Amino acid sequence: MNVHRVAATASKEWREIVRDRLFLALTFLVPTSLMLVVGYGLSLDVEDIPLAIVDRDGTNLSREYAHRFIDSRYFDFKGYALDRHALPLLLADNKVRAAIIIPENFQKELMAGRPIVVQTLIDGTLPSRAQTTKGYVLAMNTAFTSEMLAMFISKKRGIPLGQAARSLRPVKFEARYLYNQSMRSDWALAPRLIMVILMMTPPFYTALGIVREKERGSIYNIYSSTVSRFEFLVGKLIPYVGISSANAVILWLIATQLFGAPFKGSLLFFIPATLLYIICTTGLGLVVSVMVRTQVAAMVVTFIVTVIPSMLYSGVIVPISSLSETAQVTAHALPAMYYTNIIVGAFMKGVGLRELWPDVLVLAIYATVLLTLGYRMFHKRPST
Amino acid sequence: MSDMPSNSCIRAMVVWWNRMRVMTIKEYLQLYRDRILIVFMVYAFTLEVFLAGSGVSMQLHNAALRVHDSDHSFASRELIHRFRPPHFRIDGEVLNHGESIDLLDRGEAMVVLDIPPQFQESLLNGDTTSVQMQIDTSNPVLGFLATSYGSQIVGQYGLEAAMKREGMSLNELATPIINEEHRVWYNANQNDAWFMSVVEMLNVITMFAILLPASAMAREKERGTVEQLMVSPLTTFQMMFPKVLAMTTVILVGTLITIHLILQPFFGVPFRGSLTLFMAVTALYVFTTAGIGMLLATIARNLAQVGMLTALIFIPMVFLSGVWTPPENMPSVLRAVSAIAPLHHYIDASLGIMLKGAGIDILWDSILAIALFAVAIYGLSMGYFRRQLG
Known part of the structure; x- marks a missing residue:
């Protein structure tokens, strides 16, 4: 692996993103506005x-x-x-x-x-x-x-x-609420939304970034260059992982400062775990992008594999324990649930690596498998 | 000579129709050639809806409960056994407080029931005792339901114990109690599958209705083929409408497939109203939502921008459609937005037709709201598109 070639690919990709002003603005606007709109609007309390x-x-x-x-x-x-x-x-x-x-x-x-x-x-x-x-x-x-x-x-x-x-009333009933004493849903929701948004946006950026080159044909420049597959993919993914990490920081600030969600855990544990999750979802985008040829298909596929599962199978709206057996299998097969455990643990329960290491391990396996799969399926000599 | 104008008029109309037809066929062909997209469309309209309908239940179901019983008496055991499926599942005993907190922390228990020593003794003596429940409320809905069932069970148990001591029984006629008789209408068994599968289908419809026409338009821009369209004799309407028409018909076919292959055979979703009315409302809705897509395509310069803009519109639409949160519980600004958003009215109309058997006499206001939105959005995007090309 040649670091210079990776850097060159990354800086080319970065320049392409920066020059498309609307796209660059949207990469930050989409996560932030989703957090605000859904965070304020989605309330699971049943009142009135x-x-x-x-x-x-x-x-x-x-x-x-x-x-x-x-x-x-x-x-x-x-x-x-x-x-x-x-x-x-x-x-x-x-x-x-x-x-x-x-x-x-x-x-x-x-x-x-x-x-x-x-x-x-x-x-x-x-x-x-x-x-x-x-x-x-x-x-x-x-x-x-x-x-x-x-x-x-x-x-x-x-x-x-x-x-x-x-x-x-000989027996008094005392309920003690753990982790979310006021049972407020906006506050319980905001941290989980970080999971949802980081599930949807990184694959979206990545898939679009790679498939764009395929559809426009500029990928033939890469095919014919000295850049190896590995260097190309790493260089291509770095800017998107960077943008998503910056977004993660913004989302964390919104959750804790604006929505007032308590953060009881340690950032030393949470930051690497989040980075791992971002790499994981970026890898998902990579796999999608080697599968499809057009950007429309890339968008549809990423929506289907991210939006709907992150809503239904991650424990945001429907708790995992309420899922049927088949859906529990689906939930366990997706990375969203494990990162939800990490988020809930780090925000509300204040637990760290000691309790959550299995979830981190699963995410690490996930990231490895997805990136390897993407690498194996990406060829510089396309069959068609 | 007088029939000459009408002749040329007919010819003009034939030409107009031919152009529309050719443009629409072109869209079908372009869609058909993207095989992976087709595969995922089929997946979305069938398996995706099936998974959502079969897997998800919003009810407290087998909540993992641990017991910390410090009394080990007949009375405590009787109370414990009232916590049973479908709402609770007793996973065994814990020996001390530390262990229960540990189980809750690791998410292995959702509820811990704590029965104090001398529980039975106090009950027999007529003293007041108390039972504590520790509940993981990181999901507030579930936390509320667990609390509510728990307090019902304990309250009922206490009342029965007290009445027994007083020598009365709840079955006896001579007690002034309110017997509740509730009837849940339209979905008597509260079958979540009906609701989840229908809502999922509506979400899938919405996604394709925004994305497909928008990308058909943006693709022409990105590849530069829009220049060819501009120098052709096509009007703005003839450029935009065939895309909307082609995608709308494809989505309607998908909808019919979902209804007949998934909703009815697997989940037995009742169709109490008219299928024709539902398809008509769906056609109107898809047409309207495609207008949003068209507007996005005129704003965006390339497909990547279309994708991001779609995410910006589609995801809040799905979350705030009024399904998870009723509009009356939203902040006023969002409530106003959700009152305009067509998905909200479409969901109302669809559930109304399917489950409530509502007809046009009840749903006219929802349908009118969708139609008004269509007029506004097409006016906006056609005007914008013309200005952009001119």
Whole structure:
């Protein structure tokens, strides 16, 4: 390997990037704006669920019950519906996502110490939101039920209300939240977005950079020159790894400074691990670029192999433990998941190489395999 | 002599049609010759949708739970056994606090349930005791669900224990409790596969609808063949529209393949509304989104720029389509953007037609929003393109 030839290739590539001003600007603009837009916009919290209530009882107690939902920040009360026949249209038109039907005799039955059935309609088109909605409704009903029970027992036994309420809750439930005490999702999300963005952008730059030469035909200059395959690829990849590393620093700053994500781990561990990940994803771009001949195909293939897996199989939106068995296999076969472990470990848990060495090892194997594969498949004497 | 103008008019129209036809065929040929692209298109419309639909569940499913039981009594065991699948999976016991933190740190446990000593004794004596749950909330949705189920299980257990002590049972008629009866509509079993596979298909459609026409246009610029088009008698419309038309039809064929080969046979996604209406809305949407691609192609000078601009537009569109985050939970600026973005309306309309059986009487506003966007984006990109060439 001749260092001068590598340097020459790298500086040629760098100049080509710098002279395409829009492209250069976009290599920095794309990661930053994705981080900002998605980081601020994507919230996994379920709040303000549009809700309608049908109150067929119209008594003090039913209104008090309805107000539990109306005053809650989890629901966005859209109004009372006159009767249940109005609900299907409201749900079909996405005007409301949930509806509660309070039956007649709600007050009478409860005051007489008898159970009553309250019906809830939930829009199931978005299953995870439906599930969370169900959880909220259940919690509200449980709270209301235990108040009614406490009142009932205190009346029946003649004991004070507080004592009756206490006797109904013999087991207190204490939840301790680890790693993300406030359960805020933007803050949990920002570090993971670094993973998503560094999964998508480096292969994109690399694939475009190499396939551009193929499609324009300028790669024949390389084929006929003294530059070896290895020197060419190394020189070609260096500028893109450099740009991606600069982006990684910017993204890290946005995550910690702007979104206020805590960084509990050590940079001494995190920086090399991130560089390894960037080399890994750049290698992915290399493999894509030797496979395809046109830039359109390069773009489509990189989108397919990066955007969708980094969303679905990396634990950003869907936790790995919730994946089915086949999807777990897919998740384990992609580098995104391992870097997510590193990110979560370094940001939230403050753990380092001692705990995360298996993930680092997998990334290293990945990078080696991808780069070797790219090198083996790249020929200076193309068959066609 | 009076029929002469109409004759030349007909001739002009024939010429117009021929030009459109030839240009469209050229696009089909160019696409067809990029074999790897075709392979990946087929992959995206079939296997990709299948993988997304079969693999992903957004529910708390078999969360790994460890127990730290300091009581080892009948009561503690009864409580532990209420944490069961599908939500929780008991992975065994831990002996001390340090071990549980270690397991949580390494991600091998998601929840640790901590039962204090003398748990049963306090319950029998009517004293208050407490159960602690340590939850890995690095994923907030899952953390919330685990907390909510955990508190339900413990609350229900406590209530039943108290009622037993009071000599009442929850099944008895004489207690003032609210029995909840919830019905989940449109997707009664909350089958994630329906939702995930449909959304994935819509994402794939969006990606191709932006990228294919944009690169068809930018390629002409990059290779210089746009100069040939400019000196030909083609109008701006005749240069742009065949590309959009060719790519739109290809994408519609892909969509039909996905519906008939993947969505229906594998996942049983119901088609409660009209397939024709869905295809019509899809055609409108693809046409509209292709307009975004065309605008990008007029701004960009080469394909690499088109690629970067597409990434800049496409990825936020997918993340902020309203599927993961409802628009009402977004900051106001982004909410406004997502109200304009056609993908948001398209997803509403598609899920409406498929799962809710909605017709045009309900969906007209979504369709109108997509159409208005189309008018705006084509006006913009054709104007820009003309100025650039002129």
